[in-house]
Amino acid sequence: MLLRDPKRLLAVMIAGVAGLIVLLDFAGAGGAFAPLARGLVDWAAVITSIGLLLGIVSVVGAHVARVRARRPDWAYSLILILAMLAVIVAGIFFPLPGGGGFVLPRSLAEIPIRTLFRVVYEPLASSLLALLAFFSLSAALRALGRGSLEAAVIVAVAALVLVTQLPPIAALPGVGATMQWLNDYVALAGARGLLLGAAIGALVAGVRVLIGFDTPYIDR
Amino acid sequence: MLLPPETILILAAFLVVVALTWLHHARVLGGRFPSRRPLPALDTLRAALGRGAETGQAMHISPGASSLGAADGSRATTAELVAGLLVAERVAAEAALNGAPILVSSGDVVAHLALRGSVRQAYQVAGQAQDYDPARVQLLAHHDDLAYATGVTTLQGREGLEASAMIGGFGQEYLLIGEDGAQRGLPQVAGTTGSVALPLMVLTTASTLLGEEIYAAEAYIAPPGPAQARLLTQDALRTGVIALLIGGFIYALVQPALGLPPLPGL
Numbered sequence: 001m002l003l004r005d006p007k008r009l010l011a012v013m014i015a016g017v018a019g020l021i022v023l024l025d026f027a028g029a030g031g032a033f034a035p036l037a038r039g040l041v042d043w044a045a046v047i048t049s050i051g052l053l054l055g056i057v058s059v060v061g062a063h064v065a066r067v068r069a070r071r072p073d074w075a076y077s078l079i080l081i082l083a084m085l086a087v088i089v090a091g092i093f094f095p096l097p098g099g100g101g102f103v104l105p106r107s108l109a110e111i112p113i114r115t116l117f118r119v120v121y122e123p124l125a126s127s128l129l130a131l132l133a134f135f136s137l138s139a140a141l142r143a144l145g146r147g148s149l150e151a152a153v154i155v156a157v158a159a160l161v162l163v164t165q166l167p168p169i170a171a172l173p174g175v176g177a178t179m180q181w182l183n184d185y186v187a188l189a190g191a192r193g194l195l196l197g198a199a200i201g202a203l204v205a206g207v208r209v210l211i212g213f214d215t216p217y218i219d220r
Numbered sequence: 221m222l223l224p225p226e227t228i229l230i231l232a233a234f235l236v237v238v239a240l241t242w243l244h245h246a247r248v249l250g251g252r253f254p255s256r257r258p259l260p261a262l263d264t265l266r267a268a269l270g271r272g273a274e275t276g277q278a279m280h281i282s283p284g285a286s287s288l289g290a291a292d293g294s295r296a297t298t299a300e301l302v303a304g305l306l307v308a309e310r311v312a313a314e315a316a317l318n319g320a321p322i323l324v325s326s327g328d329v330v331a332h333l334a335l336r337g338s339v340r341q342a343y344q345v346a347g348q349a350q351d352y353d354p355a356r357v358q359l360l361a362h363h364d365d366l367a368y369a370t371g372v373t374t375l376q377g378r379e380g381l382e383a384s385a386m387i388g389g390f391g392q393e394y395l396l397i398g399e400d401g402a403q404r405g406l407p408q409v410a411g412t413t414g415s416v417a418l419p420l421m422v423l424t425t426a427s428t429l430l431g432e433e434i435y436a437a438e439a440y441i442a443p444p445g446p447a448q449a450r451l452l453t454q455d456a457l458r459t460g461v462i463a464l465l466i467g468g469f470i471y472a473l474v475q476p477a478l479g480l481p482p483l484p485g486l
Contacts, residue, residue: 065355142424206302
């Protein structure tokens, strides 16, 4: 089927060869593969940046349309656009004094963008994270009410871990060693089983993409 | 130029997987489909697609805040995202065929572009290109799990969804989405490979895909065809890994008594 569709064949070949080069470099082939793989990964970073620009255009377009049409919750869209503008303006029009003149911040982790994040975003994100404790309690109670065996096991193990970390309980003889044994042998075995299964799935998914059986990157 | 032994070993293993993939693909193309164990989680998804066609309410699909090939390798969840993309494409194809509306969201720009492409293609392949609406594929955040989670909860509150399928890379932020959905009575299908999000998924929905099941999901949603070859390859590799583990265990048991050399790394 591929041979009858040159456009698809070319795309599959480019994807396959690029993937193989990066794989060989990852496997330690060295030589000419290292700079080639580095170049490909750099290209991916550039494409991601272009994708970010397209994403910004898409987000702005969607929210401007929402504001114009006065759709429900349009005010939130307006706040989003203004916040985006604030970060862009802070990054471009308030450059930092540098040795050779003014320099733009290189990342979100530098002033003045950093200041915006610290005073506005981080408190909001922390509040949301704090909610997770209540959400997990609510989810656990609902799951127990549902009568799910898996959920009951999860809640029981979580409760066990929490209780055994209390200082008076943790100080009891044998508790620490038992928990360590459970962690090292039971929990780790489960985690490794999960990891192995997921790795096999990921390997098959990757190989199918590399040899062109699955082509999520292609236009038909 | 000679390659190091480790590289040759990795390449040999890779070639074995490629050969198995080809073999199973050919086998499925020849009409020999694998027998599948039931995955009840996906029944929720199929039922929601059927209901969506009648109620006109959208089915939400999300690969999470997975990122495609992060250049620094720090938080790349490429494989999970590929699984999420394939599921989104299959669900979009089914939705295009039966007229159920969908709403797709993501938390990474590259994933967003990939989703726009794959969903559009799904509608084209189904012969319903006129029904594809790019505004139904939304970018909610970029490399920010919490922002993405709040975006999804907003969608869940505003759009009146029929169901939500969240299959891909998720972390603790899933709880914000999943619990909000559960409180709204929204049927949810969730799946990931991460050990942080999986317990949270089990708590918030009965329809959970555990670990490797997310890679099999596409083959279960798709009509009988090449997609099912992946199940055969996954099963063959899993059998091989189990055999290696048992063989290694027995070898480690008898090795001191028989004076055999120890296994590498032990």
